Amino acid sequence: MLLTLSGRIQTRIFMLVVFGGLITLALTPVLPNDPDYQTTLLVVATVTVLGVVWEFVYHGIQQFRWEKDWPTLFGLITAINEGALVWLVLKLDVVPGIDEAPPFSTYVILFLVIWILIWLWVNGPMRVPLIRWRFHGGRVV
Numbered sequence: 405m406l407l408t409l410s411g412r413i414q415t416r417i418f419m420l421v422v423f424g425g426l427i428t429l430a431l432t433p434v435l436p437n438d439p440d441y442q443t444t445l446l447v448v449a450t451v452t453v454l455g456v457v458w459e460f461v462y463h464g465i466q467q468f469r470w471e472k473d474w475p476t477l478f479g480l481i482t483a484i485n486e487g488a489l490v491w492l493v494l495k496l497d498v499v500p501g502i503d504e505a506p507p508f509s510t511y512v513i514l515f516l517v518i519w520i521l522i523w524l525w526v527n528g529p530m531r532v533p534l535i536r537w538r539f540h541g542g543r544v545v
Contacts, residue, residue: 407473409463411542413456418544419522420452427518435514437507444514446501451490451515458486476527483519490515 407415425448432444462482466472474482494505505511530537537544 407542409459411537411544412462413459414544415526415537415542416455416459417452419526420448420455420518423522423525424448424452424518427521428514431514431517435510437510439506439510439514443502443506446499447490447494447506447511447514448518450493450499451486451518454490454493455486458482458489479527480520480523483516483523487512487515487519 425445428444428448429441432439432441435444462474466474491505491508491511493499494502494511497503497505506514
């Protein structure tokens with residue numbers, strides 16, 4: 405199954421809004437440095453918005469590959485560049501609603517827990533009950 409660009413964008417938005425939001429609500433009270441919900445939810449929103457931009461970059465790069473797709477492991481490794489960009493944007497104070505970037509340890513835990521759990525879900529159990537998603541290029545709508 406190859407996800408289309410539209411399917412990857414829809415899946416990313418759906419997973420980060422629904423599962424990322426739920427994970428953030430559960431994780432925020434136990435994060436170090438006691439962040440507030442507004443900050444952590446805005447971090448997830450920033451990951452979502454910048455992630456959609458990344459999808460266009462990834463799509464362009466994939467056109468040079470024979471299969472026009474990433475190996476599954478690349479989907480996990482992209483956390484490095486996406487996480488670094490979001491951290492840079494937070495440190496530059498360009499995210500509306502966040503006066504000060506959360507401490508690095510708080511950010512890394514939040515980002516990696518959400519990233520890994522969503523990556524595991526999308527590349528494993530989600531493919532079983534959502535057969536339509538699998539065979540329609542990853543489109544949610």
